[in-house]
Amino acid sequence: MDTMRERFISVTSRLLDEDPRLALVLAEITMDGFLPAQRRHPDRVVNVGIREQLLVGVGGGLALTGMRPVVHTFASFLVERPFEQVKLDFGHQGTGGVLVSASAGYDWPAGGFTHMAPGDVALLDTLDGWTVHVPGHPDEAEALLRHAYAAGDDKVYVRLSQQSNTAPRPVEGLRFQTVREGRAGVVLAVGPLLDNVLAAAEGLDLTVLYASTVRPFDDAALREAVRSSASADVVLVEPCLAGTSTAAANNALADVPHRVLGLGVGRAELRRYGTIDEHTVAHGLDPRSLRARLTGFLHPGVR
Template identity: 60%
Template structure:
Protein backbone atom coordinates (compact mmCIF):
# COMPACT_ATOMS: atom_id res chain seq x y z
CA UNK A 1 0.00 0.00 0.00
CA UNK A 2 2.85 2.38 0.78
CA UNK A 3 4.32 1.92 -2.68
CA UNK A 4 0.98 2.59 -4.35
CA UNK A 5 0.61 5.72 -2.24
CA UNK A 6 4.03 6.99 -3.36
CA UNK A 7 3.28 6.25 -7.02
CA UNK A 8 -0.14 7.91 -6.95
CA UNK A 9 0.98 10.97 -5.00
CA UNK A 10 3.94 11.48 -7.33
CA UNK A 11 1.54 11.40 -10.27
CA UNK A 12 -0.89 13.81 -8.59
CA UNK A 13 1.90 16.31 -7.92
CA UNK A 14 2.71 16.30 -11.63
CA UNK A 15 -0.90 16.47 -12.79
CA UNK A 16 -2.39 19.05 -10.44
CA UNK A 17 -0.52 22.20 -9.31
CA UNK A 18 -2.93 22.46 -6.38
CA UNK A 19 -1.55 19.25 -4.80
CA UNK A 20 1.13 19.55 -2.12
CA UNK A 21 2.89 17.01 0.10
CA UNK A 22 4.21 17.54 3.63
CA UNK A 23 6.56 15.00 5.20
CA UNK A 24 8.28 14.54 8.55
CA UNK A 25 11.24 12.47 7.27
CA UNK A 26 9.14 9.30 6.88
CA UNK A 27 9.14 8.21 3.18
CA UNK A 28 11.33 11.21 2.26
CA UNK A 29 13.68 9.03 0.20
CA UNK A 30 10.78 7.58 -1.78
CA UNK A 31 9.58 11.10 -2.61
CA UNK A 32 13.03 12.52 -3.43
CA UNK A 33 12.36 12.59 -7.21
CA UNK A 34 9.07 14.42 -6.66
CA UNK A 35 10.74 16.87 -4.28
CA UNK A 36 13.37 17.62 -6.92
CA UNK A 37 10.69 18.34 -9.55
CA UNK A 38 8.34 20.24 -7.24
CA UNK A 39 10.44 21.86 -4.50
CA UNK A 40 7.74 24.42 -3.72
CA UNK A 41 5.08 21.76 -3.12
CA UNK A 42 6.99 18.87 -1.48
CA UNK A 43 8.12 19.95 1.97
CA UNK A 44 10.01 17.89 4.56
CA UNK A 45 9.86 19.50 8.01
CA UNK A 46 12.01 16.87 9.70
CA UNK A 47 10.97 14.93 12.78
CA UNK A 48 8.48 17.58 13.89
CA UNK A 49 5.00 16.12 13.59
CA UNK A 50 3.19 19.08 15.17
CA UNK A 51 4.89 21.34 12.61
CA UNK A 52 3.91 18.84 9.91
CA UNK A 53 0.23 19.54 10.62
CA UNK A 54 0.78 23.26 11.16
CA UNK A 55 2.38 23.60 7.73
CA UNK A 56 -0.39 21.44 6.26
CA UNK A 57 -3.00 23.82 7.66
CA UNK A 58 -1.10 26.82 6.33
CA UNK A 59 -0.88 25.37 2.85
CA UNK A 60 -4.59 24.61 2.91
CA UNK A 61 -5.31 28.24 3.84
CA UNK A 62 -3.48 29.36 0.67
CA UNK A 63 -5.78 27.23 -1.50
CA UNK A 64 -3.53 24.20 -1.96
CA UNK A 65 -4.71 20.65 -1.36
CA UNK A 66 -2.06 19.24 1.01
CA UNK A 67 -1.32 15.60 1.79
CA UNK A 68 0.34 15.02 5.19
CA UNK A 69 2.12 11.72 5.72
CA UNK A 70 3.81 9.79 8.52
CA UNK A 71 3.37 6.76 10.78
CA UNK A 72 -0.08 6.63 12.36
CA UNK A 73 1.02 7.28 15.98
CA UNK A 74 3.09 10.30 14.89
CA UNK A 75 0.56 11.70 12.42
CA UNK A 76 -2.63 11.26 14.46
CA UNK A 77 -1.79 10.77 18.13
CA UNK A 78 1.25 13.03 18.52
CA UNK A 79 -0.18 15.83 16.37
CA UNK A 80 -3.85 15.53 17.35
CA UNK A 81 -4.06 19.04 18.78
CA UNK A 82 -2.77 20.50 15.51
CA UNK A 83 -5.32 18.45 13.54
CA UNK A 84 -8.03 19.87 15.78
CA UNK A 85 -6.83 23.46 15.63
CA UNK A 86 -4.83 23.98 12.43
CA UNK A 87 -7.29 22.09 10.23
CA UNK A 88 -10.71 21.82 11.85
CA UNK A 89 -10.75 25.08 13.81
CA UNK A 90 -9.49 27.02 10.80
CA UNK A 91 -12.11 25.46 8.58
CA UNK A 92 -9.73 23.96 6.04
CA UNK A 93 -9.36 20.43 4.70
CA UNK A 94 -6.42 18.15 4.04
CA UNK A 95 -5.65 14.51 3.33
CA UNK A 96 -3.78 12.62 6.04
CA UNK A 97 -2.12 9.38 4.96
CA UNK A 98 -0.61 7.06 7.54
CA UNK A 99 1.38 3.87 7.50
CA UNK A 100 1.96 1.46 10.36
CA UNK A 101 -1.75 0.90 11.10
CA UNK A 102 -2.45 -0.66 14.51
CA UNK A 103 0.64 -2.82 14.88
CA UNK A 104 2.40 -3.27 11.52
CA UNK A 105 5.69 -2.22 13.13
CA UNK A 106 5.13 -4.12 16.37
CA UNK A 107 8.82 -4.97 16.57
CA UNK A 108 9.53 -1.26 17.13
CA UNK A 109 7.58 -1.22 20.39
CA UNK A 110 4.76 0.86 21.84
CA UNK A 111 5.87 4.07 20.10
CA UNK A 112 4.85 2.56 16.76
CA UNK A 113 1.48 1.09 17.79
CA UNK A 114 -1.65 3.11 17.04
CA UNK A 115 -4.93 1.17 17.35
CA UNK A 116 -6.76 4.30 18.60
CA UNK A 117 -6.14 6.55 15.58
CA UNK A 118 -9.57 6.16 13.99
CA UNK A 119 -11.20 6.74 17.38
CA UNK A 120 -9.33 10.04 17.68
CA UNK A 121 -10.36 11.16 14.19
CA UNK A 122 -13.89 10.18 15.16
CA UNK A 123 -13.94 12.93 17.80
CA UNK A 124 -13.82 15.47 14.96
CA UNK A 125 -16.69 16.38 12.65
CA UNK A 126 -17.19 15.50 9.02
CA UNK A 127 -14.05 13.48 8.33
CA UNK A 128 -13.94 10.70 5.75
CA UNK A 129 -11.89 7.67 6.84
CA UNK A 130 -10.65 5.05 4.37
CA UNK A 131 -9.13 1.75 5.48
CA UNK A 132 -8.17 -0.09 2.28
CA UNK A 133 -7.92 -3.84 2.38
CA UNK A 134 -5.63 -4.25 -0.65
CA UNK A 135 -2.93 -2.12 -2.34
CA UNK A 136 -5.00 -1.83 -5.51
CA UNK A 137 -7.73 -0.01 -3.58
CA UNK A 138 -5.33 2.80 -2.64
CA UNK A 139 -4.97 4.84 -5.88
CA UNK A 140 -8.69 5.48 -6.43
CA UNK A 141 -9.29 6.28 -2.76
CA UNK A 142 -6.37 8.71 -2.66
CA UNK A 143 -7.36 10.42 -5.91
CA UNK A 144 -10.95 10.85 -4.73
CA UNK A 145 -9.77 12.29 -1.41
CA UNK A 146 -7.41 14.77 -3.05
CA UNK A 147 -10.08 15.82 -5.54
CA UNK A 148 -12.41 16.77 -2.70
CA UNK A 149 -12.21 19.72 -0.36
CA UNK A 150 -13.03 18.16 3.02
CA UNK A 151 -10.73 16.36 5.41
CA UNK A 152 -9.90 12.70 4.87
CA UNK A 153 -7.78 10.09 6.61
CA UNK A 154 -6.33 7.22 4.55
CA UNK A 155 -5.01 4.42 6.79
CA UNK A 156 -2.49 2.16 5.03
CA UNK A 157 -1.29 -1.21 6.28
CA UNK A 158 1.08 -4.03 5.44
CA UNK A 159 -1.81 -6.43 6.10
CA UNK A 160 -4.03 -7.14 3.10
CA UNK A 161 -6.78 -9.27 1.66
CA UNK A 162 -6.15 -11.57 -1.29
CA UNK A 163 -8.03 -9.35 -3.73
CA UNK A 164 -9.21 -5.73 -3.98
CA UNK A 165 -12.77 -4.54 -3.87
CA UNK A 166 -13.62 -1.26 -5.53
CA UNK A 167 -16.59 0.97 -4.96
CA UNK A 168 -17.25 4.06 -2.92
CA UNK A 169 -17.31 2.37 0.48
CA UNK A 170 -20.95 1.35 0.56
CA UNK A 171 -21.38 -2.04 2.23
CA UNK A 172 -20.67 -4.77 -0.30
CA UNK A 173 -22.16 -8.22 0.34
CA UNK A 174 -19.60 -10.94 -0.33
CA UNK A 175 -21.49 -13.80 1.30
CA UNK A 176 -25.29 -13.81 1.50
CA UNK A 177 -26.84 -16.16 4.05
CA UNK A 178 -30.37 -14.96 3.35
CA UNK A 179 -32.92 -12.68 5.02
CA UNK A 180 -32.66 -12.39 8.78
CA UNK A 181 -29.25 -14.06 9.00
CA UNK A 182 -26.64 -12.61 11.36
CA UNK A 183 -24.63 -9.89 9.61
CA UNK A 184 -20.86 -9.58 9.88
CA UNK A 185 -19.34 -6.29 8.68
CA UNK A 186 -15.59 -6.45 8.00
CA UNK A 187 -13.53 -3.27 7.57
CA UNK A 188 -10.41 -3.25 5.39
CA UNK A 189 -7.74 -5.95 5.72
CA UNK A 190 -9.62 -8.17 8.21
CA UNK A 191 -12.05 -9.34 5.51
CA UNK A 192 -10.30 -12.56 4.48
CA UNK A 193 -9.95 -13.75 8.07
CA UNK A 194 -13.62 -12.95 8.70
CA UNK A 195 -14.74 -14.88 5.62
CA UNK A 196 -12.66 -17.89 6.65
CA UNK A 197 -13.99 -17.71 10.20
CA UNK A 198 -17.66 -18.00 9.22
CA UNK A 199 -17.30 -20.03 6.02
CA UNK A 200 -19.65 -22.81 7.16
CA UNK A 201 -21.96 -20.67 9.29
CA UNK A 202 -25.21 -19.03 8.27
CA UNK A 203 -23.72 -15.54 8.43
CA UNK A 204 -23.95 -12.79 5.80
CA UNK A 205 -20.61 -11.00 5.30
CA UNK A 206 -20.36 -7.41 4.03
CA UNK A 207 -17.20 -5.38 3.38
CA UNK A 208 -16.31 -1.71 3.49
CA UNK A 209 -13.09 0.28 3.19
CA UNK A 210 -14.86 3.45 4.38
CA UNK A 211 -15.87 3.29 8.03
CA UNK A 212 -16.58 7.05 8.03
CA UNK A 213 -19.09 8.03 6.97
CA UNK A 214 -20.42 4.56 7.72
CA UNK A 215 -22.97 3.20 5.26
CA UNK A 216 -25.88 3.24 7.70
CA UNK A 217 -28.49 2.88 4.95
CA UNK A 218 -26.78 -0.28 3.75
CA UNK A 219 -26.49 -1.53 7.31
CA UNK A 220 -30.20 -1.06 7.94
CA UNK A 221 -31.05 -2.88 4.72
CA UNK A 222 -28.86 -5.87 5.56
CA UNK A 223 -29.05 -6.23 9.34
CA UNK A 224 -31.45 -8.49 11.16
CA UNK A 225 -31.28 -8.69 14.93
CA UNK A 226 -27.62 -9.80 15.16
CA UNK A 227 -24.59 -7.82 13.97
CA UNK A 228 -20.88 -8.59 14.28
CA UNK A 229 -18.44 -5.75 13.58
CA UNK A 230 -14.80 -6.59 12.82
CA UNK A 231 -12.38 -3.65 12.59
CA UNK A 232 -8.56 -3.66 12.34
CA UNK A 233 -8.19 -0.96 15.03
CA UNK A 234 -9.56 -0.38 18.53
CA UNK A 235 -12.48 -2.70 19.25
CA UNK A 236 -15.77 -0.84 19.50
CA UNK A 237 -14.69 2.18 17.44
CA UNK A 238 -17.83 1.98 15.28
CA UNK A 239 -20.18 0.68 17.95
CA UNK A 240 -21.88 4.04 18.46
CA UNK A 241 -22.53 4.42 14.73
CA UNK A 242 -24.02 0.94 14.33
CA UNK A 243 -26.07 1.21 17.52
CA UNK A 244 -27.46 4.60 16.51
CA UNK A 245 -28.37 3.33 13.04
CA UNK A 246 -30.32 0.41 14.57
CA UNK A 247 -31.69 2.25 17.60
CA UNK A 248 -35.30 1.74 16.55
CA UNK A 249 -35.08 -2.05 16.39
CA UNK A 250 -33.99 -4.75 18.85
CA UNK A 251 -30.49 -6.00 18.03
CA UNK A 252 -27.40 -7.61 19.47
CA UNK A 253 -23.97 -6.27 18.56
CA UNK A 254 -20.54 -7.86 18.95
CA UNK A 255 -17.64 -5.47 18.26
CA UNK A 256 -14.29 -7.11 17.57
CA UNK A 257 -10.95 -5.42 17.00
CA UNK A 258 -7.71 -4.57 18.77
CA UNK A 259 -8.10 -4.96 22.53
CA UNK A 260 -7.60 -2.10 25.00
CA UNK A 261 -5.17 -4.02 27.19
CA UNK A 262 -1.54 -3.25 26.41
CA UNK A 263 0.42 -6.28 25.23
CA UNK A 264 3.89 -5.79 26.65
CA UNK A 265 5.41 -8.01 24.00
CA UNK A 266 6.84 -6.85 20.70
CA UNK A 267 6.35 -9.79 18.36
CA UNK A 268 5.30 -9.38 14.74
CA UNK A 269 2.14 -8.06 13.12
CA UNK A 270 1.03 -11.66 12.67
CA UNK A 271 1.58 -12.31 16.38
CA UNK A 272 -0.56 -9.32 17.32
CA UNK A 273 -3.30 -10.41 14.95
CA UNK A 274 -3.39 -13.73 16.78
CA UNK A 275 -3.09 -12.23 20.27
CA UNK A 276 -6.01 -9.87 19.61
CA UNK A 277 -8.14 -12.68 18.18
CA UNK A 278 -8.29 -11.15 14.70
CA UNK A 279 -7.09 -14.21 12.80
CA UNK A 280 -9.58 -16.70 11.39
CA UNK A 281 -9.37 -19.00 14.44
CA UNK A 282 -9.80 -16.18 16.95
CA UNK A 283 -12.71 -14.65 15.06
CA UNK A 284 -14.32 -18.07 14.81
CA UNK A 285 -14.22 -18.51 18.58
CA UNK A 286 -15.66 -15.05 19.22
CA UNK A 287 -18.42 -15.28 16.62
CA UNK A 288 -19.58 -18.79 17.49
CA UNK A 289 -19.55 -17.95 21.20
CA UNK A 290 -21.68 -14.89 20.53
CA UNK A 291 -24.14 -16.73 18.30
CA UNK A 292 -24.43 -19.62 20.76
CA UNK A 293 -25.22 -17.18 23.56
CA UNK A 294 -28.41 -15.90 21.95
CA UNK A 295 -30.76 -14.44 24.59
CA UNK A 296 -33.66 -16.49 25.90
CA UNK A 297 -37.00 -15.06 24.69
CA UNK A 298 -39.00 -13.10 27.26
CA UNK A 299 -41.31 -15.20 29.44
CA UNK A 300 -39.20 -18.37 29.32
Protein backbone atom coordinates in the same frame (compact mmCIF):
# COMPACT_ATOMS: atom_id res chain seq x y z
CA MET B 1 2.37 -7.34 -5.14
CA ASP B 2 3.42 -3.91 -3.99
CA THR B 3 2.39 -2.53 -0.61
CA MET B 4 -0.11 0.21 0.17
CA ARG B 5 2.74 2.51 1.09
CA GLU B 6 4.49 1.88 -2.22
CA ARG B 7 1.24 2.56 -4.03
CA PHE B 8 0.88 5.80 -2.05
CA ILE B 9 4.29 6.90 -3.33
CA SER B 10 3.56 6.08 -6.96
CA VAL B 11 0.05 7.54 -7.20
CA THR B 12 0.91 10.69 -5.24
CA SER B 13 4.05 11.31 -7.30
CA ARG B 14 2.01 11.07 -10.51
CA LEU B 15 -0.71 13.37 -9.24
CA LEU B 16 1.83 15.96 -8.08
CA ASP B 17 2.85 16.18 -11.75
CA GLU B 18 -0.77 16.56 -12.86
CA ASP B 19 -2.35 18.77 -10.19
CA PRO B 20 -0.60 22.05 -9.30
CA ARG B 21 -2.92 22.45 -6.30
CA LEU B 22 -1.62 19.27 -4.62
CA ALA B 23 1.15 19.61 -2.01
CA LEU B 24 2.89 16.94 0.06
CA VAL B 25 4.20 17.46 3.60
CA LEU B 26 6.49 14.82 5.14
CA ALA B 27 8.32 14.33 8.42
CA GLU B 28 11.27 12.24 7.14
CA ILE B 29 9.11 9.10 6.93
CA THR B 30 8.88 7.81 3.29
CA MET B 31 11.04 10.73 2.15
CA ASP B 32 13.35 8.46 0.12
CA GLY B 33 10.44 7.37 -2.03
CA PHE B 34 9.50 10.96 -2.82
CA LEU B 35 12.97 12.30 -3.70
CA PRO B 36 12.25 12.27 -7.47
CA ALA B 37 8.97 14.14 -6.89
CA GLN B 38 10.73 16.65 -4.63
CA ARG B 39 13.33 17.33 -7.33
CA ARG B 40 10.53 18.05 -9.80
CA HIS B 41 8.40 20.06 -7.36
CA PRO B 42 10.62 21.49 -4.61
CA ASP B 43 7.96 24.06 -3.69
CA ARG B 44 5.23 21.43 -3.23
CA VAL B 45 7.09 18.52 -1.57
CA VAL B 46 8.12 19.74 1.87
CA ASN B 47 10.07 17.74 4.46
CA VAL B 48 9.83 19.36 7.91
CA GLY B 49 12.01 16.78 9.67
CA ILE B 50 10.86 14.83 12.70
CA ARG B 51 8.53 17.59 13.89
CA GLU B 52 5.02 16.18 13.80
CA GLN B 53 3.18 19.19 15.24
CA LEU B 54 4.86 21.34 12.59
CA LEU B 55 3.99 18.71 9.97
CA VAL B 56 0.27 19.19 10.57
CA GLY B 57 0.61 22.95 11.06
CA VAL B 58 2.31 23.35 7.69
CA GLY B 59 -0.43 21.27 6.09
CA GLY B 60 -3.08 23.47 7.65
CA GLY B 61 -1.24 26.58 6.49
CA LEU B 62 -1.04 25.31 2.92
CA ALA B 63 -4.78 24.63 3.02
CA LEU B 64 -5.39 28.26 4.03
CA THR B 65 -3.64 29.35 0.82
CA GLY B 66 -5.96 27.20 -1.31
CA MET B 67 -3.67 24.19 -1.72
CA ARG B 68 -4.77 20.58 -1.23
CA PRO B 69 -2.24 19.32 1.36
CA VAL B 70 -1.34 15.65 1.78
CA VAL B 71 0.23 15.09 5.21
CA HIS B 72 2.02 11.81 5.91
CA THR B 73 3.82 9.88 8.64
CA PHE B 74 3.21 6.95 11.00
CA ALA B 75 -0.33 6.91 12.40
CA SER B 76 0.82 7.48 15.98
CA PHE B 77 2.68 10.64 14.92
CA LEU B 78 -0.01 11.82 12.49
CA VAL B 79 -3.15 11.58 14.62
CA GLU B 80 -2.13 11.08 18.25
CA ARG B 81 0.96 13.24 18.85
CA PRO B 82 -0.23 16.35 16.91
CA PHE B 83 -3.93 15.91 17.72
CA GLU B 84 -4.30 19.51 18.89
CA GLN B 85 -2.99 20.72 15.54
CA VAL B 86 -5.37 18.39 13.67
CA LYS B 87 -8.24 19.76 15.75
CA LEU B 88 -7.30 23.43 15.35
CA ASP B 89 -5.37 23.79 12.09
CA PHE B 90 -7.95 21.88 10.07
CA GLY B 91 -11.18 21.67 12.08
CA HIS B 92 -11.20 25.06 13.83
CA GLN B 93 -9.79 26.87 10.79
CA GLY B 94 -12.39 25.25 8.53
CA THR B 95 -9.80 23.94 6.08
CA GLY B 96 -9.43 20.56 4.40
CA GLY B 97 -6.61 18.18 3.73
CA VAL B 98 -5.64 14.53 3.45
CA LEU B 99 -3.89 12.74 6.30
CA VAL B 100 -2.23 9.54 5.06
CA SER B 101 -0.82 7.23 7.71
CA ALA B 102 1.67 4.39 7.51
CA SER B 103 1.85 1.29 9.71
CA ALA B 104 -1.45 1.82 11.47
CA GLY B 105 -2.39 -0.33 14.46
CA TYR B 106 0.36 -2.85 15.26
CA ASP B 107 1.89 -3.03 11.77
CA TRP B 108 5.44 -2.40 12.95
CA PRO B 109 5.77 -4.39 16.18
CA ALA B 110 9.53 -3.86 16.33
CA GLY B 111 8.89 -0.13 16.71
CA GLY B 112 7.20 -0.78 20.04
CA PHE B 113 4.16 0.85 21.57
CA THR B 114 5.28 4.34 20.51
CA HIS B 115 4.65 3.33 16.89
CA MET B 116 1.23 1.74 17.43
CA ALA B 117 -2.00 3.70 17.06
CA PRO B 118 -5.03 1.38 17.23
CA GLY B 119 -7.08 4.28 18.62
CA ASP B 120 -6.53 6.63 15.67
CA VAL B 121 -10.03 6.33 14.16
CA ALA B 122 -11.69 6.54 17.58
CA LEU B 123 -9.72 9.73 18.28
CA LEU B 124 -10.77 11.30 14.98
CA ASP B 125 -14.36 10.41 15.89
CA THR B 126 -14.19 13.15 18.52
CA LEU B 127 -13.89 15.68 15.68
CA ASP B 128 -16.52 16.68 13.13
CA GLY B 129 -16.54 16.04 9.43
CA TRP B 130 -13.70 13.59 8.82
CA THR B 131 -14.00 10.95 6.11
CA VAL B 132 -12.03 7.83 7.06
CA HIS B 133 -10.82 5.26 4.51
CA VAL B 134 -9.39 1.89 5.60
CA PRO B 135 -8.32 0.12 2.39
CA GLY B 136 -7.79 -3.62 2.46
CA HIS B 137 -5.54 -3.90 -0.62
CA PRO B 138 -3.09 -1.65 -2.51
CA ASP B 139 -5.55 -1.32 -5.44
CA GLU B 140 -8.20 -0.05 -3.03
CA ALA B 141 -5.64 2.29 -1.47
CA GLU B 142 -4.91 3.83 -4.87
CA ALA B 143 -8.60 4.34 -5.67
CA LEU B 144 -9.32 5.84 -2.25
CA LEU B 145 -6.26 8.11 -2.38
CA ARG B 146 -7.38 9.45 -5.75
CA HIS B 147 -10.85 10.02 -4.34
CA ALA B 148 -9.40 11.80 -1.29
CA TYR B 149 -7.14 14.08 -3.32
CA ALA B 150 -10.04 15.12 -5.54
CA ALA B 151 -12.50 15.62 -2.68
CA GLY B 152 -12.61 19.42 -2.86
CA ASP B 153 -11.70 20.82 0.54
CA ASP B 154 -12.92 17.89 2.64
CA LYS B 155 -11.03 16.50 5.62
CA VAL B 156 -9.95 12.93 4.84
CA TYR B 157 -7.91 10.31 6.70
CA VAL B 158 -6.50 7.38 4.71
CA ARG B 159 -5.32 4.59 7.01
CA LEU B 160 -2.68 2.54 5.20
CA SER B 161 -1.57 -0.85 6.49
CA GLN B 162 1.13 -3.39 5.80
CA GLN B 163 -1.59 -6.03 6.07
CA SER B 164 -3.60 -6.80 2.95
CA ASN B 165 -6.34 -9.06 1.67
CA THR B 166 -5.37 -11.42 -1.16
CA ALA B 167 -7.57 -9.68 -3.72
CA PRO B 168 -9.02 -6.16 -3.96
CA ARG B 169 -12.72 -5.34 -3.78
CA PRO B 170 -14.22 -2.75 -6.14
CA VAL B 171 -14.37 0.70 -4.55
CA GLU B 172 -17.94 1.79 -5.20
CA GLY B 173 -18.27 5.25 -3.74
CA LEU B 174 -18.26 5.13 0.06
CA ARG B 175 -20.77 2.29 0.44
CA PHE B 176 -20.38 -0.98 2.29
CA GLN B 177 -20.38 -3.99 -0.05
CA THR B 178 -22.24 -7.26 0.39
CA VAL B 179 -19.69 -10.04 -0.05
CA ARG B 180 -22.04 -12.91 0.84
CA GLU B 181 -25.56 -13.29 2.22
CA GLY B 182 -26.86 -15.34 5.13
CA ARG B 183 -29.74 -15.51 7.59
CA ALA B 184 -28.18 -15.99 11.04
CA GLY B 185 -26.53 -12.60 11.54
CA VAL B 186 -24.37 -9.91 9.95
CA VAL B 187 -20.60 -9.50 10.13
CA LEU B 188 -18.99 -6.25 8.98
CA ALA B 189 -15.34 -6.74 8.01
CA VAL B 190 -13.20 -3.61 7.75
CA GLY B 191 -10.19 -3.21 5.47
CA PRO B 192 -7.43 -5.84 5.63
CA LEU B 193 -9.40 -8.16 7.94
CA LEU B 194 -11.84 -9.31 5.23
CA ASP B 195 -9.88 -12.47 4.36
CA ASN B 196 -9.76 -13.52 8.02
CA VAL B 197 -13.49 -12.88 8.43
CA LEU B 198 -14.38 -14.90 5.34
CA ALA B 199 -12.22 -17.79 6.52
CA ALA B 200 -13.82 -17.61 9.97
CA ALA B 201 -17.35 -17.53 8.52
CA GLU B 202 -16.82 -20.43 6.12
CA GLY B 203 -19.86 -22.73 6.31
CA LEU B 204 -21.78 -20.37 8.61
CA ASP B 205 -25.11 -18.88 7.52
CA LEU B 206 -23.95 -15.28 7.85
CA THR B 207 -24.09 -12.11 5.79
CA VAL B 208 -20.65 -10.57 5.36
CA LEU B 209 -20.40 -6.86 4.58
CA TYR B 210 -17.13 -5.20 3.64
CA ALA B 211 -16.08 -1.63 4.40
CA SER B 212 -13.06 0.18 3.00
CA THR B 213 -14.61 3.45 4.18
CA VAL B 214 -15.90 3.60 7.76
CA ARG B 215 -16.69 7.31 8.08
CA PRO B 216 -19.25 8.24 7.06
CA PHE B 217 -20.72 4.99 8.37
CA ASP B 218 -23.06 3.39 5.82
CA ASP B 219 -26.21 3.21 7.95
CA ALA B 220 -28.41 2.21 5.02
CA ALA B 221 -26.29 -0.81 4.04
CA LEU B 222 -26.22 -2.15 7.60
CA ARG B 223 -29.99 -1.67 8.03
CA GLU B 224 -30.66 -3.44 4.74
CA ALA B 225 -28.42 -6.37 5.69
CA VAL B 226 -30.20 -6.73 9.04
CA ARG B 227 -33.63 -6.52 7.39
CA SER B 228 -32.62 -9.31 5.00
CA SER B 229 -31.44 -11.55 7.84
CA ALA B 230 -33.50 -13.56 10.30
CA SER B 231 -31.26 -12.20 13.07
CA ALA B 232 -30.44 -8.64 14.15
CA ASP B 233 -27.12 -9.74 15.66
CA VAL B 234 -24.18 -7.73 14.26
CA VAL B 235 -20.45 -8.31 14.67
CA LEU B 236 -17.95 -5.61 13.71
CA VAL B 237 -14.38 -6.74 12.94
CA GLU B 238 -12.02 -3.77 12.65
CA PRO B 239 -8.21 -3.47 12.43
CA CYS B 240 -8.37 -0.64 14.96
CA LEU B 241 -9.45 -0.37 18.61
CA ALA B 242 -12.20 -2.83 19.48
CA GLY B 243 -15.55 -1.05 19.60
CA THR B 244 -14.48 1.88 17.41
CA SER B 245 -17.62 1.64 15.25
CA THR B 246 -20.00 0.14 17.81
CA ALA B 247 -21.76 3.45 18.51
CA ALA B 248 -22.17 4.07 14.77
CA ALA B 249 -23.74 0.64 14.29
CA ASN B 250 -26.05 1.16 17.26
CA ASN B 251 -27.14 4.51 15.86
CA ALA B 252 -27.83 2.96 12.46
CA LEU B 253 -30.07 0.35 14.10
CA ALA B 254 -31.64 2.62 16.70
CA ASP B 255 -35.19 1.67 15.67
CA VAL B 256 -34.45 -2.08 15.50
CA PRO B 257 -33.99 -4.43 18.49
CA HIS B 258 -30.46 -5.69 17.99
CA ARG B 259 -27.15 -6.75 19.52
CA VAL B 260 -23.70 -5.54 18.46
CA LEU B 261 -20.30 -7.06 19.25
CA GLY B 262 -17.26 -4.92 18.44
CA LEU B 263 -14.06 -6.86 17.77
CA GLY B 264 -10.68 -5.34 17.08
CA VAL B 265 -7.40 -4.48 18.76
CA GLY B 266 -7.61 -4.83 22.54
CA ARG B 267 -6.82 -2.02 24.96
CA ALA B 268 -4.15 -3.94 26.86
CA GLU B 269 -0.60 -3.27 25.70
CA LEU B 270 1.21 -6.34 24.39
CA ARG B 271 4.76 -5.91 25.68
CA ARG B 272 6.25 -8.87 23.82
CA TYR B 273 6.09 -7.24 20.43
CA GLY B 274 6.76 -10.24 18.19
CA THR B 275 5.35 -10.20 14.65
CA ILE B 276 2.22 -8.86 12.96
CA ASP B 277 0.78 -12.39 12.81
CA GLU B 278 1.45 -12.93 16.50
CA HIS B 279 -0.34 -9.69 17.36
CA THR B 280 -3.27 -10.71 15.18
CA VAL B 281 -3.61 -13.94 17.14
CA ALA B 282 -3.12 -12.19 20.49
CA HIS B 283 -5.97 -9.80 19.69
CA GLY B 284 -8.24 -12.64 18.55
CA LEU B 285 -8.39 -11.47 14.94
CA ASP B 286 -7.03 -14.61 13.24
CA PRO B 287 -9.59 -16.91 11.53
CA ARG B 288 -9.65 -19.54 14.27
CA SER B 289 -10.17 -17.01 17.08
CA LEU B 290 -12.74 -15.06 15.07
CA ARG B 291 -14.77 -18.21 14.39
CA ALA B 292 -14.92 -19.00 18.10
CA ARG B 293 -15.95 -15.43 18.91
CA LEU B 294 -18.57 -15.35 16.16
CA THR B 295 -20.20 -18.60 17.16
CA GLY B 296 -20.00 -17.69 20.83
CA PHE B 297 -21.95 -14.47 20.28
CA LEU B 298 -24.38 -15.32 17.51
CA HIS B 299 -27.37 -17.66 17.66
CA PRO B 300 -26.39 -21.30 18.21
CA GLY B 301 -27.83 -22.07 14.78
CA VAL B 302 -24.66 -20.78 13.14
CA ARG B 303 -22.42 -23.38 14.77
